[in-house]
Amino acid sequence: MNTSPEAVLRELEPMLRELEQDRTQKVSQFVRIALWSAVIGGVLSLGLMLYGVGAWAFAPLVIALIVIGVVYASKAEEWRKAFKWRVMTRLVKYINPNLEYHPERYITPQEYELSMLYHNSPTPDRYRGEDLIEGVVDKTDIRLSELHTEYKQVTYDSRGRRQEHWVTIFRGLFISADFHKHFQGVTLVLPDTEQSWLGGFGQWLQSLSAKIGSQPGELVKMEDPEFEKLFKVFSTDQIEARYILTPSLIRRIVEFRNKTNAPIRLSFIASRVFVAIPTRHDHFEPPSLFAPANRLLEPDTIAQYFEEIRFALAVVDELNLNTRIWTKR
Amino acid sequence: MELLTGLVCIGAGALGLAILYAILYNSLIGKKNQVEYAFSGIDVQLKKRHDLIPNLVATVKQHMEHERGLLERITELRSRALNPNLPENERMQAEAALSGALRNLMIAVENYPQLRANENFMHLQASLNEIEEQIAAARRTYNAAVTDYNNAIEMFPTNLIASTMGLKRRAVFEAEEAERATPSVSQLFKT
Numbered sequence: 438m439n440t441s442p443e444a445v446l447r448e449l450e451p452m453l454r455e456l457e458q459d460r461t462q463k464v465s466q467f468v469r470i471a472l473w474s475a476v477i478g479g480v481l482s483l484g485l486m487l488y489g490v491g492a493w494a495f496a497p498l499v500i501a502l503i504v505i506g507v508v509y510a511s512k513a514e515e516w517r518k519a520f521k522w523r524v525m526t527r528l529v530k531y532i533n534p535n536l537e538y539h540p541e542r543y544i545t546p547q548e549y550e551l552s553m554l555y556h557n558s559p560t561p562d563r564y565r566g567e568d569l570i571e572g573v574v575d576k577t578d579i580r581l582s583e584l585h586t587e588y589k590q591v592t593y594d595s596r597g598r599r600q601e602h603w604v605t606i607f608r609g610l611f612i613s614a615d616f617h618k619h620f621q622g623v624t625l626v627l628p629d630t631e632q633s634w635l636g637g638f639g640q641w642l643q644s645l646s647a648k649i650g651s652q653p654g655e656l657v658k659m660e661d662p663e664f665e666k667l668f669k670v671f672s673t674d675q676i677e678a679r680y681i682l683t684p685s686l687i688r689r690i691v692e693f694r695n696k697t698n699a700p701i702r703l704s705f706i707a708s709r710v711f712v713a714i715p716t717r718h719d720h721f722e723p724p725s726l727f728a729p730a731n732r733l734l735e736p737d738t739i740a741q742y743f744e745e746i747r748f749a750l751a752v753v754d755e756l757n758l759n760t761r762i763w764t765k766r
Numbered sequence: 767m768e769l770l771t772g773l774v775c776i777g778a779g780a781l782g783l784a785i786l787y788a789i790l791y792n793s794l795i796g797k798k799n800q801v802e803y804a805f806s807g808i809d810v811q812l813k814k815r816h817d818l819i820p821n822l823v824a825t826v827k828q829h830m831e832h833e834r835g836l837l838e839r840i841t842e843l844r845s846r847a848l849n850p851n852l853p854e855n856e857r858m859q860a861e862a863a864l865s866g867a868l869r870n871l872m873i874a875v876e877n878y879p880q881l882r883a884n885e886n887f888m889h890l891q892a893s894l895n896e897i898e899e900q901i902a903a904a905r906r907t908y909n910a911a912v913t914d915y916n917n918a919i920e921m922f923p924t925n926l927i928a929s930t931m932g933l934k935r936r937a938v939f940e941a942e943e944a945e946r947a948t949p950s951v952s953q954l955f956k957t
Contacts, residue, residue, distance in 0.1 A: 618896075618899075657910075658910050658913075658914070659910075660906065660909070660910070675804070675807075675907045675910075676807050676900070676903050676904050676907045677903070678903075679902075679903035679904075679906045679907055680899060680900055680903035683899065683902070683903075684906075
């Protein structure tokens with residue numbers, strides 16, 4: 438399938454033009470409502486001010502501002518939905534016809550928990566997600582979505598007042614894929630924080646953390662120094678961990694880590710691999726409602742969305758999950 | 767009174783030293799056993815490979831008339847590796863030679879399309895791949911355990927205790943010369 442942005446653009450152009458029209462319509466609707474609210478609110482406020490009701494004179498203006506805010510939010514949401522259902526679903530199909538895109542679904546909390554990637558963080562009190570992509574790429578079944586998990590932290594200030602904060606546990610892309618080898622145990626590949634600045638003592642602390650049970654199994658030391666600097670590995674089985682993490686997979690993980698430039702985590706559980714890539718960027722979102730005209734019709738915009746989808750799916754290629762020369766077929 | 771304090775101090779110091787000695791001694795024993803345990807991990811996988819070979823040879827024999835020499839060599843290396851009277855290092859040499867011979871067999875298979883269509887053979891090949899991968903993993907585990915052990919017996923203060931225990935450095939597995947070299951099929955017929 439030809440997936441050059443230009444070719445896709447040619448094919449999707451009628452639909453994109455329609456969507457673009459839809460967008461300008463939404464903008465003009467919003468501008469009309471905003472103007473009327475502002476004028477009515479302003480006139481009423483002015484009238485009340487002349488009447489002399491004090492601070493209450495500003496009430497109509499405040500109400501007008503709230504109306505404008507609500508209308509904007511609903512228009513922006515409509516636009517987001519239209520974009521995701523009409524554009525993203527197709528773009529995902531262009532990348533790989535076996536993939537399905539569901540804008541409102543996400544990786545389930547059960548799967549998040551099963552992955553054990555954040556098993557040392559508190560259980561999330563708020564669990565949100567969107568943009569699920571799932572399907573079978575070659576022979577690897579893959580599921581990925583954006584996730585944002587948080588827990589509530591309650592603190593008391595010096596005067597004993599209760600304060601609540603939401604603390605992010607993970608925000609970014611979460612991927613769950615079939616791994617090409619069978620295994621029974623649990624192997625975690627976590628970012629190394631201790632060893633990088635405490636050296637041998639940090640490594641000793643890590644092996645202690647496995648001994649006191651805060652990590653599953655025991656610390657596994659790998660022979661690749663670059664990998665060891667970036668990650669720490671815990672596994673319930675030393676040999677199985679190395680069976681999964683072959684020298685070539687280790688190299689690939691290091692390269693993937695350097696490419697994403699984020700503290701990625703991997704876990705290998707129940708013959709699946711889970712990958713968490715923390716990112717600040719909100720993926721698969723439309724251009725702003727007020728973006729310059731015809732932004733969607735530019736090849737660069739389409740290319741950028743392709744890039745985002747490919748980035749999310751890169752795990753399969755980069756980690757070579759497609760190799761099926763093993764007993765697992 | 768002073769004498770008593772002195773005695774208590776000496777006693778406490780001696781007790782502290784004894785505890786430290788016990789901890790270090792036990793950690794060394796732990797590391798030594800880890801090495802042995804890791805070594806047995808390799809043996810488990812090698813055993814699996816021995817079990818697979820007769821089946822593999824029987825399957826490919828009918829199709830690979832020209833590879834008779836290679837197949838005989840594999841069978842012979844297997845029985846040599848299985849010989850219980852063979853010293854450890856010679857046994858490992860036999861295993862390494864076996865690895866090389868099996869790899870060459872898999873390359874030779876490329877010339878026999880009817881074999882590659884054989885369901886049974888494909889299954890055996892996948893199993894062999896799997897076992898080879900497991901052997902590699904077990905060897906790396908062994909090497910990690912040996913490195914840990916070697917570090918302990920050479921680093922202060924465990925080295926002082928290690929020398930009294932008579933612990934010696936152990937060698938790590940290195941890829942055999944034959945494994946590193948690209949296998950050439952023509953060479954096999956000379957054996």
